[in-house]
Amino acid sequence: MMTEADVIRAMREHLEGLFPKVCPVCNRRFASLREYLQLTKQIGSAMPYDAEFDDWMPENPVGTVTFANCPCGNTLSLSSEGMSLRQLWSLLLWAKLETNRRGMTAQELLNYLRAEIIRQVLAGPEPGRPGN
Numbered sequence: 001m002m003t004e005a006d007v008i009r010a011m012r013e014h015l016e017g018l019f020p021k022v023c024p025v026c027n028r029r030f031a032s033l034r035e036y037l038q039l040t041k042q043i044g045s046a047m048p049y050d051a052e053f054d055d056w057m058p059e060n061p062v063g064t065v066t067f068a069n070c071p072c073g074n075t076l077s078l079s080s081e082g083m084s085l086r087q088l089w090s091l092l093l094w095a096k097l098e099t100n101r102r103g104m105t106a107q108e109l110l111n112y113l114r115a116e117i118i119r120q121v122l123a124g125p126e127p128g129r130p131g132n
C-alpha cells in the first residue's frame with residue numbers, strides 16, 4: 001500500500017517529467033516544475049475528473065488536471081496524461097481509501113496534495129537528486 005509520501009513522490013515525478021514546457025501564446029519556456037510554479041499563478045481547484053465521476057479504475061481515464069495562468073494571461077494546465085494506467089490506478093486506489101478515511105472529497109484531497117507538492121518543490125533541493 002502506498003503512503004502519502006509515496007503518492008506525493010509519484011505525482012511530483014510525473015509533473016517534473018512534463019518539463020520543459022512552452023506557453024503556446026507568448027512562447028515563454030518553463031525549464032522545470034519549480035520555475036513554472038514560481039512564475040505562474042494557480043487558478044481554481046485541481047480537477048480529479050475520474051474520481052469525481054466515481055470511476056476509480058478508469059480504462060480510458062479523463063485525467064486529473066490543474067490550471068495556472070502564465071504571466072501573459074494564457075491558461076496553462078498540467079495533467080495526469082501520459083501516466084501509466086497501473087500507476088494511475090494505484091494513486092486512485094489510495095485516493096479512494098484516503099477520501100473515506102479523512103472524510104474529504106477527491107477534490108479536497110487533490111488540492112491538499114497539490115499544495116504539498118508546491119510547497120516541497122519550492123522549498124526543497126533542486127530536482128533530479130532523489131533523497132533516498
Ligand SMILES: [Zn+2]
Pocket residue numbers: 023024025026027028070071072073074
Ligand atoms: Zn504565456
